[in-house]
Amino acid sequence: MSLTLVVFAGFYEAARHAEHYADALGQALHGKLVLLHVNRASLFDPYLVVGERYRQAELATETDTTAALHRQAAALRSPATVVVTTDLLPAIAHDLATGYEPALFVLSQPDAEHPAASVVADCAELLRAGQHALLAVPLATPAAKAPRRILLAADREAFALAPAALALRELLALPGTELLVAHVSAGVEDDAGCAAALRAVQDSGLLAGLPIPELRGYNQDDYAEGVLDAVRNTQADLVVVFARQRSYLSEVFHSSVTARLLTDCPVPILVLPTTLATVPAAGPEVSATVVQSATSVLQGLSPAY
16 A cells, blocks of 8 residues: 555644645655644543544634635645544544555654744644654755665664654655764764664664665764764755664663654654564573563663654
């Protein structure tokens, strides 16, 4: 199935720029677009208390908005449809992701000076927490062509890609695309960690059939700043990061790193959901205790999302 890009649509410059960028990706990947318009993002349905008729009343005021979005959709080069709803809820995000599978959510980069900044930031956080593939597009990004120099920010911890993420492999396989893997270490030059990061990406299946990427290491105590250093140094035009499922305390830290990259990265950032990788069974000459101990040490050393 072809990829569907679900774009958070609107009439201000940042939202329209994200639409045009998604349109260029849709053309390159032979995909289609869904222009999604929401007024809010919420973990809970606000109309469960006041009643469904109030939701319908709000939707009734969106008639002109819907018509204008249909005109925008008709002007795009990729096939596009329009979906209008009041609130982006976890259930609605899930329904969109499964109904248009495989789906990539595209939105403008959260910007404090933009009128809809809080809505965009709330939508990004809801999608990240829901383990959906997400692409944030800065306003300064050229929108006429697909990215050609892609940086994958990885650590030494093994991971498996969620099904929605594997569909994005087509983007990395576009003709003329250069791939680089960046590993950020704190306080030391960790060559072994760099090699393990490349191995983790290869073992995920994301690079199957593709040339082995160039590998670079960056020494930076602040992990997010290390990734931004890599972006500037490599002159990448797209960054890929991997969102992991973690414990609560670890999730608090790593979600803040991802949130910072979503707002500060000067180029589009693609957040791919992952699942836990299967740890290979130990051979008869290696005890389970040794394997568990080594795994614990490696995980403790790895700065990750």
